[in-house]
Amino acid sequence: MTSDAVHNPIKINPDTCITCMICDYVCPGDVIHQKPRSQELPVIAYPDECWYCGLCEQACPADAITVIFPDEMLDPDTPVTSLLGRDPG
Amino acid sequence: MLDWPSRELTRLRTEVLVIGGGVAGCLAAIQARDAGADVLIADKARLLERAGSVAGGVDQFMTPLNDGPDWDTPQHLMQFVPMLTDGLSDLDVAERAVHELPRVFQRLTDIGIDFTDPTTGEFFRTRAFGLPGEYHLNFDGSLFKHRLGRYTVGHGAKFLPRTMITDLLTDASGRRVAGAVGFNCRTGERYLIRAKAVVVCTGDINRISRNISGLPFDSWHYPYNTGDGHAMAYRRGARLVNMELVEATLTPLGFSTQGTNSYAGQGAHFLNRHGERFMFRYDPKGEKAQRTTLVNGVIEEVLAGNEPIYVDIRHLPEDTKDDFVRTLGVDRYTLPSYFRQRGLDIRHELLPIGISEMSIRRGGSYFRGSGLVVDTSAESNLSGLFGAGDCSMVSGGISTAAAMGAIAGRGAVDRVRATPTGPEPDDDSLADSLGRMAEPLEAETGGNWSDLENKVRDLVTDYVGMRRTERGLRLAHEALLELRDDEAGLRATSFHELMRTLEAKSIRLAAELMALAAAHRTESRGGAAHRRLDHPTTDDGSWRKAIVLSRDPVGGVDVDYLTERPTPEPAPAGGGA
Numbered sequence: 098m099t100s101d102a103v104h105n106p107i108k109i110n111p112d113t114c115i116t117c118m119i120c121d122y123v124c125p126g127d128v129i130h131q132k133p134r135s136q137e138l139p140v141i142a143y144p145d146e147c148w149y150c151g152l153c154e155q156a157c158p159a160d161a162i163t164v165i166f167p168d169e170m171l172d173p174d175t176p177v178t179s180l181l182g183r184d185p186g
Numbered sequence: 187m188l189d190w191p192s193r194e195l196t197r198l199r200t201e202v203l204v205i206g207g208g209v210a211g212c213l214a215a216i217q218a219r220d221a222g223a224d225v226l227i228a229d230k231a232r233l234l235e236r237a238g239s240v241a242g243g244v245d246q247f248m249t250p251l252n253d254g255p256d257w258d259t260p261q262h263l264m265q266f267v268p269m270l271t272d273g274l275s276d277l278d279v280a281e282r283a284v285h286e287l288p289r290v291f292q293r294l295t296d297i298g299i300d301f302t303d304p305t306t307g308e309f310f311r312t313r314a315f316g317l318p319g320e321y322h323l324n325f326d327g328s329l330f331k332h333r334l335g336r337y338t339v340g341h342g343a344k345f346l347p348r349t350m351i352t353d354l355l356t357d358a359s360g361r362r363v364a365g366a367v368g369f370n371c372r373t374g375e376r377y378l379i380r381a382k383a384v385v386v387c388t389g390d391i392n393r394i395s396r397n398i399s400g401l402p403f404d405s406w407h408y409p410y411n412t413g414d415g416h417a418m419a420y421r422r423g424a425r426l427v428n429m430e431l432v433e434a435t436l437t438p439l440g441f442s443t444q445g446t447n448s449y450a451g452q453g454a455h456f457l458n459r460h461g462e463r464f465m466f467r468y469d470p471k472g473e474k475a476q477r478t479t480l481v482n483g484v485i486e487e488v489l490a491g492n493e494p495i496y497v498d499i500r501h502l503p504e505d506t507k508d509d510f511v512r513t514l515g516v517d518r519y520t521l522p523s524y525f526r527q528r529g530l531d532i533r534h535e536l537l538p539i540g541i542s543e544m545s546i547r548r549g550g551s552y553f554r555g556s557g558l559v560v561d562t563s564a565e566s567n568l569s570g571l572f573g574a575g576d577c578s579m580v581s582g583g584i585s586t587a588a589a590m591g592a593i594a595g596r597g598a599v600d601r602v603r604a605t606p607t608g609p610e611p612d613d614d615s616l617a618d619s620l621g622r623m624a625e626p627l628e629a630e631t632g633g634n635w636s637d638l639e640n641k642v643r644d645l646v647t648d649y650v651g652m653r654r655t656e657r658g659l660r661l662a663h664e665a666l667l668e669l670r671d672d673e674a675g676l677r678a679t680s681f682h683e684l685m686r687t688l689e690a691k692s693i694r695l696a697a698e699l700m701a702l703a704a705a706h707r708t709e710s711r712g713g714a715a716h717r718r719l720d721h722p723t724t725d726d727g728s729w730r731k732a733i734v735l736s737r738d739p740v741g742g743v744d745v746d747y748l749t750e751r752p753t754p755e756p757a758p759a760g761g762g763a
Binding site: 123126142147164165167175181183184185 | 400657
C-alpha cells in the first residue's frame with residue numbers, strides 16, 4: 098500500500114499553534130523545523146523520517162499537534178513471512 | 187555544492203567527551219562530574235532532556251534492591267547471569283555491572299527520579315524474561331530522561347546540541363584516542379574536540395532491515411541510532427563483539443513499538459489463529475520466557491501457517507487491564523492514539539501482532555551486548571576510548587546502560603588523571619576524518635542515502651535476518667561489500683542530509699560485519715538471535731564463545747574470539763560443608 102503523496106505525520110493546528118519552537122526542539126529526528134522568532138507555522142521538513150514517538154504532541158504547550166498514522170501502519174498488508182528471509186537459490 | 191559555513195573548525199577542549207546523551211551517556215557524565223572532570227556531551231538531539239532512545243518514556247528498571255528476599259541481591263542475580271549471556275559476554279564486566287545496579291538505582295533516586303507505582307506509592311515489581319526474581323520495577327518513566335538530562339546539565343556537564351560526531355581522532359601511535367570531529371546538522375558548524383578520554387554511548391543499530399509497514403523510521407528501537415559509534419570506533423581499530431546477534435520483538439501488526447515487557451509481565455496470552463496458547467510449545471515458562479524465545483515462538487507459528495498471531499488480555503481483571511493500557515502509553519506515548527485511530531479496543535478485542543524489524547543489539551538477552559569490547563572499567567582496546575550502553579559488550583535496558591555508563595565515567599576520570607598532558611591528535615587522523623565528513627557534500631551528482639539504505643535493508647531482511655544459511659550470508663556479504671563502492675557516489679545537499687548519508691554508511695558497515703560474523707558462526711544460538719537453517723543446533727563444544735571483529739591494517743577484517751570465564755558448579759542443594 099503505497100501512495101505517491103508523502104504522508105504528513107504531524108498535523109499542526111494553525112489556529113492554536115503559538116510558533117514557540119518547542120516541537121522543533123524536542124523532535125529527536127530533526128524532522129520539524131521552525132524559524133526562530135517567526136509567526137510562520139513549523140514545517141514538517143522530513144516527514145518520511147518521523148518515528149511516530151509523539152514527543153512533539155506531548156510537549157506542545159498549546160495542544161496544537163496531533164500525530165497521524167499512515168495507512169501503511171493502520172491497515173498493513175505485508176505478510177510477516179516476507180520478513181523472515183528467502184531462499185538464496 | 188553546499189559549503190561549510192566557515193573554513194575554520196570550531197576548536198573545543200575537554201577532559202571527557204561523551205558521544206551520545208542517552209542514559210549511559212548521562213550517567214558517564216554525572217560520574218565524571220562527581221570527580222570534578224570537565225565533561226562535554228555531544229548528541230544529535232537539540233536538548234539533552236530529549237536525547238536518546240528513552241526520551242519519549244520508559245516503563246521498567248531492572249535491579250536487585252537488597253530488600254529482604256533471597257533473590258533480591260546482586261549475588262543471587264549474578265549466579266543466573268551466565269544462563270543469560272550464553273557464553274557470549276565477559277562475566278567479569280557483567281559482574282561489575284550487576285553490582286553497580288543497586289548503587290546507580292540509588293543515585294537515580296537521589297536525583298529525584300520516582301520509581302514507585304503512581305497508583306500505590308510502592309515499588310511494583312514483576313518477574314520477566316526468565317529472570318530468577320522480581321527484578322523489573324514497573325514505573326511511570328514518561329519524564330525519566332527529561333529529569334536525568336536536566337540533572338546532568340545542572341551538574342555541570344556541557345552539552346553540544348544537534349551534533350553528529352563522525353570520527354574519532356587518535357594520537358600518532360594510533361592506539362590512543364585524542365578526541366573527535368563532528369558537525370551541527372542544522373548549521374554545518376564543524377567541531378574539532380580534543381579530549382583526554384572519550385566515552386561512546388551511541389546505542390544500538392537500527393534501520394537495518396524491513397518491517398511490516400515498510401517505513402524504515404517506524405522502528406521498535408530508536409531509528410536515529412544507526413551504529414555511528416560502532417563504525418567510528420571500528421575504523422580506529424576498536425574490537426567489536428557479537429555483531430551477528432539480532433534482536434526483534436513482538437509488536438502490534440503495523441506499528442513497531444516496545445511493549446513485549448508489559449505483555450509478558452502482566453499475564454497476557456499469545457494466541458494463534460486457532461486460538462491456541464502456543465508459547466508453551468517453545469518454552470515451559472510460556473509467555474514468561476525470554477524475549478528471544480517469544481520472538482522465535484511467533485516465527486515458528488507464522489512459518490507453520492498459524493498466522494495471524496494475537497495478544498489477548500481479555501481474560502485479565504479489569505484493574506490489570508487498566509494498568510496494562512496505561513503502561514502501553516508510558517512506553518510509547520502514541521500507542522493509545524494508534525489504537526484509537528485504528529479503531530481497536532484491546533480490552534475487548536484481540537490485538538494482531540507481528541515481528542518488528544531487527545536491531546543489532548545483544549540478541550535479546552541481558553548482560554551481553556553487540557559492540558565495543560570493554561574491560562571492567564568500560565575501556566576498549568584503544569587507550570582512552572570507553573563504551574557503555576547498547577553500543578558495548580555488556581548491555582541490558584536502561585538499568586545496565588546506567589550501570590555501565592557510571593562505570594565508564596569513573597574509568598574515564600582515571601584515564602584523565604593518568605594523562606596530565608592530553609594526547610595530541612595526529613594530523614593524518616584529522617585529515618582522514620574531515621575528508622570522510624566532506625565527501626557527500628563534494629559530490630557534484632550522485633545517489634541518495636535512502637537508496638543505499640533500502641538496498642542494505644533488502645539484503646539483510648532476505649539473507650542475514652531471522653533464518654540464515656551459508657549461501658545466503660555469503661551472497662549478502664559480497665553484495666554489501668560491493669555497496670561500499672556506491673558510498674563514494676552518495677550526495678548530500680543539506681547538513682541534515684549529510685547526517686543521514688553518514689548514518690547510512692554506518693548501517694551498511696554494520697550489515698557487512700553482521701553478515702561476516704553470522705557466516706562464521708556455524709551453529710544456532712539464542713533463539714531468534716542467530717538462527718542458521720544449515721546449522722540448526724547449538725554447538726557448545728565449538729561455539730560457546732563470542733566472535734570479535736576488528737579492522738586489520740590493510741582494511742580487511744580480523745576475526746578473534748572471547749571465551750567467558752568458567753562458571754562454578756552450583757552447590758548441591760541441602761549439602762554443604
